[in-house]
Structures are given as structure tokens and as C-alpha cells.
Amino acid sequence: MLEWLAQIEPLSHKCWIALGWLGFVGLLALLTHYATPRGSEFVRKVVHIGTGHIILLAWWMQIPAWVGIGASIFFSLVSILSYWLPLLPSINNIGRRSWGTCFYAMSIGILVAWFWPLGLPQYAAIGILVMTWGDGLAGLLGRQYGRRIYYLWGSKKSWEGSVVMAVVSTIVTLAILLPTAGNHWQSWLSAVVIGLCAATLESFSKLGLDNLTVPVGSAAIAYGLMQVLA
Known part of the structure; x- marks a missing residue:
């Protein structure tokens, strides 16, 4: 009993830190909502980019897998309910039908369940941060500067946005692989390869499915390549 309590006490501190970060992101999104005329899409990207860094906190603090999986299930359910109840109006009101918020939460749980038991959290971080920064910046910059438009699977995309997705995803992956796997070819x-694959997966974004395929696909490709090329 005492050993169990000794394990729970430091875990509660870690959870409060994680909740504090999510609270900060929520506050920033609220301030952005009232301070900018850009509309809900910009607010959504603030939440999108800010929330993804929870994977780094979980990795750094060595939060157990069951906590990450449980949080993923909880936020997935909240996001599903928000489509019928006004729980997340600034996030889900984006002018198109999308399950992206739910898929985003699900992808975190899937990657934690996959890579935490293997002792390889860096691959979960690659998947989530490729989605966080790659898709986040591709959406913002592509919407503002995209001039060369193409349509794929009913989704409107720009080549400028896809290039941003590929470049940013490559940089994010390098930022994690270089210190964890070493500076080699x-x-x-x-x-x-991950940058190009992530950009391809992001192109198929009908109903927000890319929020699941990009992080899980990027992490799987990173893990597979490093196993094969090692």
C-alpha cells in the first residue's frame, strides 16, 4: 500500500504539470479568439500546435502509458460529444465537416500504447510533432499564401501548403532523430522520406482523417526505416 502511494504522489504532480500546459493552451486559444479577426480556423491551429507538445512533456516526465491512453480516450469522447453539444465550438466550427479533433486525440493514445512499452517514445513524438507542426503550419501558410490549387479525394489543397508540410516534417523528424539515433545518413x-510521406498522407484529409494517418503513419515509417537501415 505504501509503495503504491509512493508511486501515485509523483505521478499526480506530473499530471498537474500536463494539465497546466493544456490549460495554458486553452487560455491562449481563448485570448486568440477574442483578440484576432482571423476566425475559428486560426484558433484551431493554435490549439492544434500547442496541444501536440503534450507528447514531449509525457516523454520528459516518463508518464506511464496507461495515463496517456486514458487521457486519449477521455478527450476522444469529449470531442465526439462536442459535435452535438457546444463543448468545443471554436475548434470544431471550421466551416466543414471534420472529425479531426477526435482523430488527433486517438492518435496520441495509439502511439503511446505502441511505443511506450517498447521504450521508444521518440517515435511517438515524431508522429505527433510531424502532425503538430507540419500540418499546423501547412494549414496556416497554405491558406494564406497558397496559389497553386489541386483537389484530391474531395479536399482542396495547395502545392505551397504541401511543400511546407514536407519541409517542416523533415525538420521536426531530424530534431528528434539526431539526438536520439545519431547524426548519420x-x-x-x-x-x-518521412517528410515526403507525411505530405502525401496530409493530402488525403477528408473528414480530418489526416489527423490519424499522418501521426501514426509517420511514426510507423520512422520506426520501420530506422530498424531496416540500422
């Missing part, structure tokens, strides 16, 4: 080649 395998890391660089894997990062470039």
Missing part, C-alpha cells in the same frame, strides 16, 4: 534519409 540513416537519420537524414529517414527524415526526408
Whole structure:
């Protein structure tokens, strides 16, 4: 009993830190909502980019897998309910039908369940941060500066946004692989391949499905390549 309590006490501190970060992101989104005329899409990207960094906190604080999986299930259910109840109006009101918020929460749980038991949280971080920064910046910059438009699977995309997705995803992957796997050609080649694959997966974004396929696909490709090329 005493051993169990000794384990729970530091875990509660870690959870409060994680909740504090999510609270900060929520506050920032609220301030952005009232301070900018850009509309709900910009607020959604603030939440999108800010929330993804929870994976780094979980990795750094070594939060147990069951906590991450439980949080993923909880936020997935909240996001589903928000489509019928006004729980997340600034996030889900984006002018198109999308399950992206739910898929985003699900992807975190899937990657934690996959890579935490293996002792390889860096691959979960690659998947989530590729989605966080790659898709986040591709959406913002593509919407503002995209001029060369193409349509894929009923989704409107720009080549400028896809290029941003590929470049940012490559940089994010390198930022994680270089310190964890080493500065060698395998890391660089894997990062470039992941960037191209992430941009391709992001193109198929009907109903927000890319919020699941991009992080899970990027993490799987990173893990597979590093195993094969090692």
C-alpha cells in the first residue's frame, strides 16, 4: 500500500504539470479568439500546435502509458460529444465537416500504447510533432499564401501548403532523430522520406482523417526505416 502511494504522489504532480500546459493552451486559444479577426480556423491551429507538445512533456516526465491512453480516450469522447453539444465550438466550427479533433486525440493514445512499452517514445513524438507542426503550419501558410490549387479525394489543397508540410516534417523528424539515433545518413534519409510521406498522407484529409494517418503513419515509417537501415 505504501509503495503504491509512493508511486501515485509523483505521478499526480506530473499530471498537474500536463494539465497546466493544456490549460495554458486553452487560455491562449481563448485570448486568440477574442483578440484576432482571423476566425475559428486560426484558433484551431493554435490549439492544434500547442496541444501536440503534450507528447514531449509525457516523454520528459516518463508518464506511464496507461495515463496517456486514458487521457486519449477521455478527450476522444469529449470531442465526439462536442459535435452535438457546444463543448468545443471554436475548434470544431471550421466551416466543414471534420472529425479531426477526435482523430488527433486517438492518435496520441495509439502511439503511446505502441511505443511506450517498447521504450521508444521518440517515435511517438515524431508522429505527433510531424502532425503538430507540419500540418499546423501547412494549414496556416497554405491558406494564406497558397496559389497553386489541386483537389484530391474531395479536399482542396495547395502545392505551397504541401511543400511546407514536407519541409517542416523533415525538420521536426531530424530534431528528434539526431539526438536520439545519431547524426548519420540513416537519420537524414529517414527524415526526408518521412517528410515526403507525411505530405502525401496530409493530402488525403477528408473528414480530418489526416489527423490519424499522418501521426501514426509517420511514426510507423520512422520506426520501420530506422530498424531496416540500422
